[in-house]
Amino acid sequence: MTKKIILGALAVAGLSAGAAAAATLDDVKARGNLNCGVTTGLTGFAAPDANGVWEGFDVGVCRAVAAAVFGDPMAVEFTPTTGQTRFTALSSGEIDMLARNTTWTFTRDVDLKFEFTGVNYYDGQGFMVPKALGVSSAKDLDGATVCIQTGTTTELNLADYFRANNISYEPVPIETNAEAQQQYLANACDVYTTDASGLAATRATFENPGDHVVLPEIISKEPLGPLVRHGDSEWGDIVRWTLNALIVAEELGVTSANIDELVAGTNNPEINRLLGTEGELGPMLGLETDWAVNAIKAGGNYGELFEKNIGENTPIGLSRGLNAQWTDGGLLYAPPFR
Amino acid sequence: MTTMSDPPRESFRLSQLIYDTRYRSLTIQVVATILLAVMIFWLINNTVQNLAALGKDFDFGFLGQRAGYDINQRLLEYSSASTHGKAALIGILNTLLVAFLGCILATVLGVIAGVLRLSSNWVVARLMAVYVEGFRNVPLLLWIIAIFAVMTESTPSPRDFREGGSASMMLGDTLAVTNRGVYVPMPVWGPGSWVVVVVFLLSLVGIFAYRRLARKRQEATGQILPVFRVSLALFFLPAILAYFVMGGPVSLNYPELGGFNFDGGLHLRNSLIALWLALSLYTGAFIAEIVRGGILSVSKGQTEASFALGLRPNRTMNLVVLPQAMRVIVPPLISQYLNLTKNSSLAIAVGYMDARSTLGGITINQTGRELEGMLLLGAFYLVLSLAISGVMNIYNASIKLKER
Incomplete structure (x- = not known):
């Protein structure tokens, strides 16, 4: 008897879990x-x-x-x-x-x-570097250390772009934008790459936004x-x-x-x-x-x-x-x- | 003739299943098993239903697809054109690397701290107490991030090493400590270098054989051969000799500043160092307590008896106390090794690309195979843990009290 009730409850729970997907409104x-x-x-x-x-x-x-x-x-x-x-x-x-x-x-x-x-x-993916590096194009970034948010399309674009241009880089995977910002400002990476809008938004929060430039290359379509x-x-x-x-x-x-x-x-x-x-x-x-x-x-x-x-x-x-x-x-x- | 009355026939009633002690435990076990089976069935069924509702299938085919992302620390050849399976393998190797390094350093730290905490020197004992309590009472994640932050913020960036910069390399320009990691010289194995390696391995075998010989000799005749000095000589001399005989086939590749970063040399990334140190210090604190407990478990009479026989404190520790303490130390030590290995999955906090970050992170995210990825990851940690505890159990069996 008890067992039947439990089984019944389980069945109902299973069904409702299945039905939860519909009718979000x-x-x-x-x-x-x-x-x-x-x-x-x-x-x-x-x-x-x-x-x-x-x-x-x-x-x-x-x-x-x-x-x-x-x-x-x-x-x-x-x-x-x-x-x-x-x-x-x-x-x-x-x-x-x-x-x-x-x-x-x-x-x-x-x-x-x-x-x-x-x-x-x-949007499109861009690169931000400190002005002091004197880099004017993403193609000059051979051997650079690049901070990148992991689990994003930018990660894949980055790999494709550097591979296509036959230049090497060292990826530093980062979980959130705040961590990336901290790493970038500590010079632990030379370059920060993400969507150009994200770069602009991140740069706006810097103490001296003028010390950093967004490189002209936009390497992807990011709708x-x-x-x-x-x-x-x-x-x-x-x-x-x-x-x-x-x-x-x-x-x-x-x-x-x-x-x-x-x-x-x-x-x-x-x-x-x-x-x-x-x-x-x-x-x-x-x-x-x-x-x-x-x-x-x-x-x-x-x-x-x-x-x-x-x-x-x-x-x-x-x-x-x-x-x-x-x-x-x-x-x-x-x-x-x- | 005596009349024989049949013994009353036992009739089985259902209520006996609960009230009869002969059957009760069986009943409980059967019910528990059924409940467990129902639970598991429900979990699986629920998963299958929900996967179907989402229109997802269960398929490991993604492991053969192109990964598309790069990994900075790779022990094998890997590029973004490799498969997700290869990426997982790179991550697994990175996990093994940090777990291996961590277990060794944690054991060294733990044994030293555990022994010193029993020191009669007040300052040393208290210092070790501070270390142990400080590390084991603060979450590991905080230590990982703290060490990483200190290493990133307090060290110069490669830019500062340029002409006129504020930083310079150490040890005669062979070692560079930067906020991206430590660059050390890397050995380059030229042609003929295998001879040196083989000679070195042979000398290791030689040391082992010599120690056995010395022990046998001592047991048979009581004569003590100089073990340490001979071992040391065996360790270095043949390999060095072979190196010169072969004309120096092994050279060192020094790190050099080039472009954005140092080129050449061996790059120990900050993420690896921070994770390694944090795991070792944290687990070392636990091992210290285990070692201390093990030593304290050996009764004082053993030490006194050893002293009475005229053994010096050093030999008392090595020959009398530690062998007995090991029996208490090793079983909980296995758990600590397992903890360290599993804790290494916190690596993503500092961007270390271990199995959790590659297979359980980027791959899952790019392919959407959460269930498959997590199952694989779980299976990997399970197998790894079982392997570690298997090896350690063999070791445990070799040192435990042998009753004859």
Whole structure:
């Protein structure tokens, strides 16, 4: 008798473990907050401020998704992940989405069973060296000691690049950006390599940023974007279209400042559909009609998020470059809201 | 005729399984076994179901794929074009290297500290107490990182060795201590150098044979041959002689500053040194306590009897106390070796590329084969631990009290 109950309980537990993969939206709603994986700290992209509140460009995406689901951008639980722990955290269900400078690659999408929901930053891998070394090109780095975050695509690009150019190097594997920074500043490595945006963000926190240069070579394509688990397309759609809403909002001139006026109604049907005053786009996603309004209000549209966190007026000082709207010669091109 | 009544027939009732002491223990064992089997079945079943739900299969084929990443410390030929299996092998060798070096240094440190802690010299005994308590009461990870940080922050970078720099090489320009590691001269094995190596190995065999001879002679005649001086001579002279006879086939390759780093020589990376020192100091503190306990376990009467026979303190320790203490020391020593080996998996903290960092880190991350990678890693540590304890058990059997 007892044994039967135990067996029954085990069977139920097994079934529920199996079913947990589906319907992330319901889980998130039941929990009352979104679990979002971010870096362990990269200024401008995801780092806690003086009060311990996470902020940054990637954090902005998480907050927009939380706002779209709950109407509250603060309903997010942030989980700091390293390059090595991020995928396990996502596939085990510990986090609902990952927004951590993660490069969209074929194997990650197909073999690791993830679903990339778009690109929020078009990046490429670069090298940073102290000015005093007098190095002007990555091809001069023969024999250099290179600090590198382990478990990343940059690790593979680095090996490929040096191999292709037939120059040698000594890799120093590092777990987090903070450790890499410490090693680099202690001169334990000559070069620090990661995504160019990460280099800029790291350099911005140095005491004398001017003493370090980012070399001109960009050795890879690094489309960074938020990702979710395979197998729950509804949840993937929510993340994808929240990101698209931020991008299209910039394109249509919808900002956090003028959104309250625009919600009253405009002559532009696409703005009306985006803001939920026309059509039923929100309910199609399983959300409220004003989901996009909340998402845009959370931190502003894509352009506002960019300027506030990593733009030219911040210490990080990244220009829009590839990340400008397609109308401005960039790559940002959100599908139509229709 | 006497009437024989049948003995009452024992009828078996189910309740006997619990209330009858003859069956009770059997019942408990059977139930426990079934529960355990159910548990294991559930774990496996759950894994299979969840893997299926995630759409993942269970496949070790990734070991044959191109790894694509570089490893700085490699004992075998390896490049980013090698396979994940090769990368795992490089990592395994690095684990073995640091575990081997660590076990030796930890034993040396531990024995010295353990004996000195019993010293009658107050200052020495207290110093050793500080060492033991300081190291075994602070987590190992902190020691690894602390030693690594000190070595990185307090030593000059290779740039400082240039003309007009603040640092210079030591021991007549043969040794360079930098914040990337220590560069020492490396022997280069030229043609004919195998003769020197063979001669050296033969002289080792010679030393062993001579010691046996000396012991036999002493047991038979009581005559004591000078063992130490002859061993020392045997150790050095034949090899040096062979070296000159062959015309100096073994040369040294000195480290030289070139480009960003030192070229040539043997590069002992900071990660290896920090991990090695931290593991040895930490485990050495435990071994010191084991040695101390072992020595204290030999009754004082043994020492007094030895002194009464006229043996000097040195010989008393070597011939009377230590052989008896070893019987107490060796079994817990095995556990310490196993601990050290497994603790070496903390290597990733300082970027040392051991099995955990290659197979259990980068490979898993690049291929997404967490389950397979972790199972392989677990199996590796299991086999390694069993091998170490197997060897040590043989040693233990050779020194334990032989009852005849």
